[in-house]
Amino acid sequence: MNHVPQHRSKLSLAQKFTRLATRLRDPEWRRYGATVAAGKAIGISVVMLAMVVITGLFFTTALASDTAVKAADIVNPINTVWTLIAAFLVFGMQVGFTMLEAGFCRSRETVNVLMECIVDTCLCGLLFYAFGFAFMFSHGNGFIGYHWFFLKDVPATYETTGVAFLAFWLFQFAFADTCSTITSGAMIGRTGFVGDLIYSVGVSGFIYPIVGHWAWGPDGFLATMGSSGYFLPSVGISFHDFAGSTVVHTIGGFIALAGSIVLGPRLGRKFKRDGGAPMLPHDLTIAASGGLLLWFGWYGFNPGSTLSAMDFEGIGRVATNTTLAACAAGLTAMAYGYFLSKKWDVGFTVNGFLAGLVAVTCPCYWVSPTGAIMLGGVAGVVVILGVEALEWLRIDDPIGAVPVHGLCGIWGTLSLGLFACGKYGSTGPLAPDNSAALKGLFYGGGFQLLTAQAIGSAIITFATFGVALALMYAVNATGTLRVSEEGELYGIDLHEHGIPAYPEYVISALASPSGAPPQHHAVEKHPVKLTEAVAGATAHK
Numbered sequence: 001m002n003h004v005p006q007h008r009s010k011l012s013l014a015q016k017f018t019r020l021a022t023r024l025r026d027p028e029w030r031r032y033g034a035t036v037a038a039g040k041a042i043g044i045s046v047v048m049l050a051m052v053v054i055t056g057l058f059f060t061t062a063l064a065s066d067t068a069v070k071a072a073d074i075v076n077p078i079n080t081v082w083t084l085i086a087a088f089l090v091f092g093m094q095v096g097f098t099m100l101e102a103g104f105c106r107s108r109e110t111v112n113v114l115m116e117c118i119v120d121t122c123l124c125g126l127l128f129y130a131f132g133f134a135f136m137f138s139h140g141n142g143f144i145g146y147h148w149f150f151l152k153d154v155p156a157t158y159e160t161t162g163v164a165f166l167a168f169w170l171f172q173f174a175f176a177d178t179c180s181t182i183t184s185g186a187m188i189g190r191t192g193f194v195g196d197l198i199y200s201v202g203v204s205g206f207i208y209p210i211v212g213h214w215a216w217g218p219d220g221f222l223a224t225m226g227s228s229g230y231f232l233p234s235v236g237i238s239f240h241d242f243a244g245s246t247v248v249h250t251i252g253g254f255i256a257l258a259g260s261i262v263l264g265p266r267l268g269r270k271f272k273r274d275g276g277a278p279m280l281p282h283d284l285t286i287a288a289s290g291g292l293l294l295w296f297g298w299y300g301f302n303p304g305s306t307l308s309a310m311d312f313e314g315i316g317r318v319a320t321n322t323t324l325a326a327c328a329a330g331l332t333a334m335a336y337g338y339f340l341s342k343k344w345d346v347g348f349t350v351n352g353f354l355a356g357l358v359a360v361t362c363p364c365y366w367v368s369p370t371g372a373i374m375l376g377g378v379a380g381v382v383v384i385l386g387v388e389a390l391e392w393l394r395i396d397d398p399i400g401a402v403p404v405h406g407l408c409g410i411w412g413t414l415s416l417g418l419f420a421c422g423k424y425g426s427t428g429p430l431a432p433d434n435s436a437a438l439k440g441l442f443y444g445g446g447f448q449l450l451t452a453q454a455i456g457s458a459i460i461t462f463a464t465f466g467v468a469l470a471l472m473y474a475v476n477a478t479g480t481l482r483v484s485e486e487g488e489l490y491g492i493d494l495h496e497h498g499i500p501a502y503p504e505y506v507i508s509a510l511a512s513p514s515g516a517p518p519q520h521h522a523v524e525k526h527p528v529k530l531t532e533a534v535a536g537a538t539a540h541k
Contacts, residue, residue, distance in 0.1 A: 075162060075310060075430060076157060076163070078309050079161070079310065080163050080164040082307075082308070083167050083171050086303065086304020087167070087170045087173075087304070088300065089299055089300025089301070090175065090178065090297055090304065091174040091177070091297075092300075093178060093293070093300075094117060094121055094177060094181065095290070096292075096293030096294035096295075096296075096297055097181040097182075098181075099287065099290025100286075100287050100399060101113045101181075101290075102286055102287075102290070102501075103281055103282070103284060103286035103288070103290055104188075104281040104287045104347070104399040105281065105282065106279060107283075107500075108189075108494075109188055109189040109493060110282070110502075111493040111497045111499060111501050112188070112191075112492045112493055112496055112497060115193065115496075115497060116191075116196050117184065119196075119197070119200075120177070120181060120196070120200050121177050121180075123197065123201065123204060124173070124180050124204040127204045127205040128169075128172070128173045128205075128209070129151060129173075130205075131149050131205065131209075132204060132209040133169055133172060133209070134147060134148045136212045136216065136217060137168075137213070137218070138217075138218075140213070140217070142214070142220060142224070143210070143213065143214065143220075143221065144210050144213055144217075151166070154166075159218060160429070162429040163307050171307075174300075175247075175301075176204055178248055178252070179204075179208045179249075179251055180204045180252070181252075182248075182252030182253060182255075183256045184196065185256065185397075186256035186397040186398070186401040187259045187263055188398045189266045189492060190264075190267070190492070191259075191483065192480050192482060192483045192496070194480040195475050195476075195481035195482065198480060202471045202475075203471075207251070207255065207464065207467055207471070208251055211247075211464055211467075212247045214459070215246065215456060216241070216247055222238065222455075222460075224238060225237075225239055225452065225455070226238050226452060235448070237448055238452065239453065239455065239456030240416060240438065240453065241362045241413060241456070242363065242366070243301055243305040243364060244305075244362070245359065245363075245410075246409055246410075246413045246457055246460050246461075247460070248361070249409035250406055250410055250457065250460060250464070252405050252406075253405035253406020253407070254406050254464045254468060255465075256401045256402055257397075257468075258468035258471070260396060260402065261395060261472075262469065262473055262476050262481065263396075263472075263476075263482050264396070265395075265396035266396055266488070267488050267489060269396050271394045272392070273394070278398075279398070281347065281398075284346055284347065287347070288350050291351075291353065294357070295357060298326075299322065301361065302322045302360070302364045303315045305318075305365075307427070308427050310431060311427045311428065311431065313432070314365060314424070317365070317424075318364045320372075321363075321364045321372035322360055322364055324372045324373045325359060325364075325372040325376030326356040326357045327356070327373075328372075328373045329352045329354075329356025329359070329376040329377060329379045330350075330352045330353035330356065331352075332376075332378075332381055333348050333352020333380035333381070333383060334349040334352060334380075337349070337352075337384055340388075347400075348387075351383050351387075351403070351404050352379075352380040353380075355380055355382065355408040356379045356380060358408040359378075359382075359408045359409075359411050360376055362413045363375065363412060363419060365424060365427065366416060366419075366420040366424050367415075367416070367421055368419075368421045371419035371421060371442075372419075375415040375418075375419055378411065382403070382408055383403045383408055384403075386400075386406075386408075387400055390403065406461075410457055410461060413456070414453050414454060416440060416449065417447075417449040417451070418441050418442050418450060419440050420439055420440035420449060421440070421443050422437050422438070422440075422443045422444070424437055425437045425438065483496065
């Protein structure tokens with residue numbers, strides 16, 4: 001092995017050049033130097049070529065794409081995700097409705113409630129896919145839409161919202177399902193399951209979407225009311241319903257009223273004017289929890305109706321107004337209930353905050369927080385007055401669906417004409433448009449908006465109630481609307497579904513109309529038969 005001398009590192013610059021010149025005169029050293037230089041040149045060329053190719057494939061293309069990005073490429077997906085999240089929240093309200101109705105009904109009716117809520121949801125989805133959505137949200141005329149049946153030939157996004165079409169469909173299906181569930185709540189305990197299926201087809205497939213088209217369809221006659229060449233141009237302004245106090249709740253509430261009238265009260269139901277009282281709910285824990293779940297779902301119902309995450313100020317305002325109206329209504333209902341009965345009634349309180357939520361659903365975008373508190377407080381009193389009115393009229397509504405949704409839906413719709421604060425116009429996919437802000441009577445806007453709201457509310461209320469009465473009488477004529485007297489006395493759960501909700505427990509006689517005591521000595525021998533006997537035989541007394 002050759003060793004490098006230690007003194008080589010100390011050579012001067014002149015000596016190094018002298019040595020290089022001596023080596024270059026040697027042919028072997030010249031070949032070696034040329035080979036090293038060529039290798040380095042090839043290596044540098046390969047590296048430069050790789051840099052050019054990678055830059056051309058990735059970085060140059062990406063920069064060119066960035067300059068062509070449109071706002072809709074970012075905004076539409078964000079708004080679509082926001083709408084889907086809201087749809088999931090609204091659909092979650094079905095859990096709340098199921099728990100609320102199951103808790104307020106008698107134990108002998110619980111399975112029937114569960115089945116109706118579940119099956120109504122499934123039925124509504126298919127009907128809304130087939131023709132309900134087309135009737136409601138497609139172009140047609142002022143009364144009905146007639147495109148997009150079975151979701152055929154639908155565009156990528158819905159109208160000018162920029163939201164993916166099927167995301168919008170899902171959001172609106174959750175609303176339609178809400179309306180159907182409202183209806184069943186007032187008809188608990190005596191509706192035959194087949195009859196429920198028949199009238200649900202009418203509600204979800206025809207009444208809700210066709211009447212809803214008038215206010216929410218792209219060319220509905222109430223949505224275009226007040227414009228030149230359209231319905232009532234002299235009014236000068238259209239009917240407004242931001243999230244559905246009328247379209248969802250009033251429609252659902254007055255279909256429920258029609259069903260309650262045609263069905264008549266449950267067997268054994270004795271009203272106050274006859275010396276009786278409402279039948280007791282079997283599980284207020286479930287009922288109250290269901291009410292709170294509905295409150296939570298309302299944060300999809302109202303803020304989600306902006307269909308725009310870009311309108312972040314509007315979303316915050318709507319969510320706040322929704323909260324404050326519910327809080328105020330819950331407290332006023334509790335206080336007014338105490339004034340009537342000298343008891344702190346949890347049922348009145350739960351229905352109270354639900355009444356506030358229903359009432360603020362229409363005006364939530366256009367009112368101030370103070371206005372939301374005021375209209376919610378009124379709703380808490382309206383709901384109790386409605387319960388007392390139904391009791392006097394001998395109309396059996398076990399969960400208070402008609403006062404909560406029907407009457408407070410009307411109040412909320414009218415309250416826009418009173419409390420619209422004159423600061424807010426309409427939401428939009430990119431930003432709100434406040435150039436044409438709504439102003440109510442209490443804020444110096446006069447009677448114009450209140451008049452439009454009253455006309456729209458009256459048309460939808462009376463039309464819905466009249467058509468629903470006809471539908472319920474028609475179903476009743478088939479003999480399927482009301483369960484037989486024998487079946488109702490036996491217990492609708494056992495009669496219609498073959499199983500009680502609580503098979504391991506003997507149900508208290510308080511769940512029966514007569515209030516007769518159960519036969520405790522038979523528990524050990526025949527616990528299941530005793531449950532059936534108490535649910536049926538004691539009710540017969």
